[in-house]
Structures are given as structure tokens and as C-alpha cells.
Amino acid sequence: MWQPLVVNLSQVDGASLQSILSEKIPAIVIRNFYNKKMCQTIVDRITNHSQYNFQNGKLIHIGPFLMSHATDKKKYFQDAKESQKTFERLFCGIKSPIIQIYQGINNRLPDYSISLASEFQNDYSPAIIRIHEKGKSIPIHKDNVKYEGKEYALSDIDHQLSCVLHLQESESGGDLIMYKKQWKKEDERFRNIDFGYSSRVLEPSESCKMSSLNAGDLVIMNPSYYHKVTKITGNTPRITLGMFLGFYRKDCKIVAWA
Amino acid sequence: MLKKSKQIMVDIIWGNGSKVLSTNSFVLNVTHRKDGNKHDYSDTEKITIVSADLPGLPHNQSEWNEEILKTCVIDAFLKCEIDQRDETGILLGKVSHSGAGGY
Numbered sequence: 001m002w003q004p005l006v007v008n009l010s011q012v013d014g015a016s017l018q019s020i021l022s023e024k025i026p027a028i029v030i031r032n033f034y035n036k037k038m039c040q041t042i043v044d045r046i047t048n049h050s051q052y053n054f055q056n057g058k059l060i061h062i063g064p065f066l067m068s069h070a071t072d073k074k075k076y077f078q079d080a081k082e083s084q085k086t087f088e089r090l091f092c093g094i095k096s097p098i099i100q101i102y103q104g105i106n107n108r109l110p111d112y113s114i115s116l117a118s119e120f121q122n123d124y125s126p127a128i129i130r131i132h133e134k135g136k137s138i139p140i141h142k143d144n145v146k147y148e149g150k151e152y153a154l155s156d157i158d159h160q161l162s163c164v165l166h167l168q169e170s171e172s173g174g175d176l177i178m179y180k181k182q183w184k185k186e187d188e189r190f191r192n193i194d195f196g197y198s199s200r201v202l203e204p205s206e207s208c209k210m211s212s213l214n215a216g217d218l219v220i221m222n223p224s225y226y227h228k229v230t231k232i233t234g235n236t237p238r239i240t241l242g243m244f245l246g247f248y249r250k251d252c253k254i255v256a257w258a
Numbered sequence: 259m260l261k262k263s264k265q266i267m268v269d270i271i272w273g274n275g276s277k278v279l280s281t282n283s284f285v286l287n288v289t290h291r292k293d294g295n296k297h298d299y300s301d302t303e304k305i306t307i308v309s310a311d312l313p314g315l316p317h318n319q320s321e322w323n324e325e326i327l328k329t330c331v332i333d334a335f336l337k338c339e340i341d342q343r344d345e346t347g348i349l350l351g352k353v354s355h356s357g358a359g360g361y
Contacts, residue, residue, distance in 0.1 A: 070313045070355060071311050071312065071313055071355070148313065148355075149313070150313040150314040151313050151314060185333045185334075186333055188274055188333050188334055188335045189274050189287070189289065189333070189335075191272075191274075191289075191335035191356070193272055193290050193337075193356060194356070
């Protein structure tokens with residue numbers, strides 16, 4: 001059975017993180033990683049900020065993400081700089097979940113340093129907040145900066161992990177499904193026009209569904225495995241904060257970006 | 259008074275790059291065609307790149323070579339906005355990557 005490890009923070013150790021890198025498990029779900037009240041504070045700030053008013057049926061992001069700027073580094077780094085100020089405002093007076101993720105990882109992998117990725121003194125985007133309203137879903141896809149981010153220095157990492165902190169869950173839907181199949185370049189023939197892949201890319205493959213995630217739970221996964229998020233069917237938007245971690249084995253270094 | 263601008267609708271096809279023919283041309287295995295394209299396109303088309311937006315491909319065309327083009331187009335899923343078909347049947351157009359990642 002290919003199932004995620006569901007644990008509390010105290011139960012996570014370096015070996016369990018290595019289990020994702022070595023593909024023994026699809027993901028780790030760390031329950032109550034971030035304080036629920038602080039999740040609510042962040043959600044309230046997002047909701048009350050006019051700039052981020054939810055637009056019915058539209059996906060809204062706070063902060064840029066590299067894959068949407070695959071060939072426009074200048075714009076990505078400009079937006080990343082702006083996003084740092086936005087995140088400072090969002091997390092003002094509370095513990096930054098970004099820092100908490102860095103610390104959580106670093107405590108389990110003390111031989112590694114961890115920092116925000118930078119390139120020629122340009123910081124990468126530290127995180128992305130995704131707000132998905134009712135009716136939205138995320139199609140089958142993978143994330144692989146070594147392929148899609150060739151123009152960026154961090155495309156030379158050895159391994160990539162994805163961290164997704166759940167800030168608010170919808171009443172129903174919005175489940176993460178991971179498939180026991182890793183992307184390979186030939187799979188590009190199964191691409192959809194705009195984003196993601198046809199389900200034909202998965203046949204046949206085992207899958208696991210991560211439902212009943214709660215605000216404050218952190219999911220750490222290997223994003224080179226195909227994954228998707230099912231349609232959100234509840235009225236409350238699903239809100240997550242995501243970032244990637246890139247591992248440089250030889251240098252014992254982890255860099256973070258979105 | 260508002261000025262009316264005429265929007266030119268270009269034909270678009272998508273697919274995966276296969277054989278590289280020169281420093282700026284390749285074969286596309288066509289998988290998708292835009293609804294409303296004015297012309298028909300076969301399952302395999304030769305493409306000459308007029309302009310490009312591809313990760314890893316230098317902005318300056320004089321820096322392109324077949325090896326670089328191979329790494330950028332072979333198997334990659336590509337969007338081709340067609341300018342015209344030349345007298346030899348090769349399509350000329352803008353070639354770009356298609357789609358962005360992120361869960």
C-alpha cells in the first residue's frame with residue numbers, strides 16, 4: 001500500500017523526510033503543524049483585504065510562482081520582491097508560517113542549511129497562497145523545476161519537495177490525490193492545452209487520497225508524482241500556502257521558493 | 259471617439275516536438291488544434307520558428323543551434339501560432355511553451 005505518513009510534528013524525523021525523497025511514501029501529513037488560530041488570523045486578513053476579495057469562481061493567488069514565469073525571470077523577481085512585503089503584512093505580529101516550515105524542516109534535517117533561494121542577489125518568491133472557491137479543481141499535474149525552470153539557477157537541484165500548509169478547508173471536496181507514477185518527458189504527449197495532463201497518463205497506477213485535512217496541517221510531498229485536487233464543492237474557499245524545497249545533497253543545502 | 263482595433267485571429271496548433279531539422283525548424287506531432295482555425299493541419303507538420311518563448315532557448319536567434327533546439331523542443335509540449343505556410347508547405351510561426359505548473 002502506498003499511503004502517506006500521518007503524524008504529529010514530534011513524530012517526524014529526518015528518516016521520514018528521506019522516505020519521501022526515496023519514494024517509499026507519497027507524502028507526510030503533519031497534523032496541527034501551524035496554530036489553527038493563526039491560520040484563521042491569516043484567512044481573516046486575506047478575506048478582509050480589498051485587494052484579495054474573492055472573485056466568484058476564479059482562482060486567486062497571493063505571490064507569484066515561478067512556473068508561470070518560466071521565461072520571464074525579470075518579472076518573476078520583481079513580483080517576488082513585492083510579495084515579500086505582502087507576506088510581511090499578512091504575517092505581521094504572528095509567527096510566519098514560512099519561517100515555521102523552515103524551522104520544522106531544519107530541526108529534522110540539522111545537517112542541512114535552509115534558506116530562501118536567491119540568484120544574483122534576487123530573492124525567489126518565498127511562498128504562494130492559493131484561494132480556490134467552490135467549483136474549482138486542479139487537474140492532474142506534476143511540478144518539476146529541473147524541467148520547467150531551466151532558465152533559473154535552482155534548476156540544478158538534486159531533489160524537489162513540495163510543502164503545502166492548509167490555512168482553511170472547504171466543507172467538501174478539495175481533496176489531494178496522488179498517483180504512484182512519476183513524470184517522464186515522454187509523458188508530455190498527454191498534456192492538456194493549458195495546464196495538466198490527460199488521465200491517460202496515469203494508466204494503470206495506484207493512488208492515494210488525502211482527505212480530512214484541517215487548517216494547520218502541513219503536507220510534504222514529492223511533486224514529481226502526478227497529483228490533482230478534486231473539485232471544491234463546499235461554500236468555504238480552500239486556502240493553502242505552498243512552497244517548494246530544493247535539495248542540494250553534496251552541499252547539504254535546502255533552498256525554498258514558490 | 260473610440261478607435262476600433264482589428265484583432266487578427268491566428269490559427270493555433272499544439273503538439274510535441276520531434277525531429278529537429280535545422281537551427282530554427284523542427285517537426286511537430288500535432289495533438290490539438292484550435293477550434294475555429296481557418297486552415298487544416300496534418301498530424302505532422304514542419305515548423306520554422308519565427309519567434310519563440312521557450313525555456314532554455316536564447317532570446318537572440320543567432321545563438322541558436324541544433325543541439326540547443328533539441329533540448330528545448332524534443333518531446334516538449336508546444337504551442338504554435340501560425341503566421342503562414344510557405345510555398346514548400348512549412349509552417350512559419352511563434353513557438354512557445356504551453357501551460358504553467360503549481361498545486
